[in-house]
Amino acid sequence: MDSSDEEGEEYLFKIVIIGDSAVGKSNLLSRYARNEFNPHSKATIGVEFQTQSLEIDGKEVKAQIWDTAGQERFRAVTSAYYRGAFGALLVYDISRRTTFESIPRWLDELKTHSDTTVARMLVGNKCDLENIRDVSVEEGKSLAESEGLFFMETSALDSTNTSALDSTNVITAFEMVIREIYNNVSRKVLNSDSYKAELSVNRISLVNDGSDGTKQTQGLYSCCSR
Numbered sequence: 001m002d003s004s005d006e007e008g009e010e011y012l013f014k015i016v017i018i019g020d021s022a023v024g025k026s027n028l029l030s031r032y033a034r035n036e037f038n039p040h041s042k043a044t045i046g047v048e049f050q051t052q053s054l055e056i057d058g059k060e061v062k063a064q065i066w067d068t069a070g071q072e073r074f075r076a077v078t079s080a081y082y083r084g085a086f087g088a089l090l091v092y093d094i095s096r097r098t099t100f101e102s103i104p105r106w107l108d109e110l111k112t113h114s115d116t117t118v119a120r121m122l123v124g125n126k127c128d129l130e131n132i133r134d135v136s137v138e139e140g141k142s143l144a145e146s147e148g149l150f151f152m153e154t155s156a157l158d159s160t161n162t163s164a165l166d167s168t169n170v171i172t173a174f175e176m177v178i179r180e181i182y183n184n185v186s187r188k189v190l191n192s193d194s195y196k197a198e199l200s201v202n203r204i205s206l207v208n209d210g211s212d213g214t215k216q217t218q219g220l221y222s223c224c225s226r
């Protein structure tokens with residue numbers, strides 16, 4: 001393919017999902033990738049990933065989304081899990097405050113192990129459990145604001161209050177992160193000839209080299225609270 005021909009170009013971005021055990025990481029991914037919810041899902045052992053595609057600006061953008069165990073005993077977390085990630089969903093359960101209180105620890109782990117330009121979204125999952133809510137929308141927003149994260153409340157279970165294809169905000173959350181990554185990369189492309197050369201191959205797995213060193217994703221807030 002002519003390197004100047006951007007039509008048909010494909011991008012492959014790695015995204016990681018992190019958060020305490022049983023906050024719904026695997027179900028968010030299965031809802032997004034296969035529109036499936038499993039009420040009896042078992043704790044993840046090790047790492048799983050799924051690939052999803054999205055068309056942006058006429059280009060095929062693929063997200064390789066990694067899900068890992070939240071339980072300490074299954075975790076051998078490591079820089080390998082985070083390496084090359086362009087995006088991260090930091091998930092807590094709105095009905096369990098301890099999972100929200102763990103978010104700063106997950107953020108630290110992400111900062112320690114990943115490269116620096118990572119589109120990050122704070123996700124308050126299980127917003128269908130309004131009757132036993134333990135973390136307010138305002139608290140979620142406020143943490144996101146102070147850390148420069150996107151914020152969204154989701155429900156991997158509830159598929160009744162939006163279109164049949166989207167549980168509450170699940171597709172929206174993933175796609176917002178993917179679009180932000182794409183925008184980050186596009187800006188880099190515009191600003192760097194060498195990066196552009198790197199992108200001119202037909203199919204490329206982008207590895208975040210963190211070369212700009214400083215960028216933080218700006219907050220953009222949305223949630224499903226009604």
Ligand SMILES: Nc1nc2c(ncn2[C@@H]2O[C@H](COP(=O)(O)OP(=O)(O)OP(=O)(O)O)[C@@H](O)[C@H]2O)c(=O)[nH]1
Pocket residue numbers: 019020021022023024025026027028038039040041042043044045068069070071125126127128129154155156157158
């Ligand atoms: N009510 C409700 N339950 C959910 C939701 N998402 C997940 N669950 C339930 O929460 C439990 C844990 O879900 P998982 O997706 O396995 O959680 P996980 O974060 O992947 O857990 P680990 O693999 O241990 O890290 C399961 O019983 C799910 O059915 C949700 O949005 N609403």
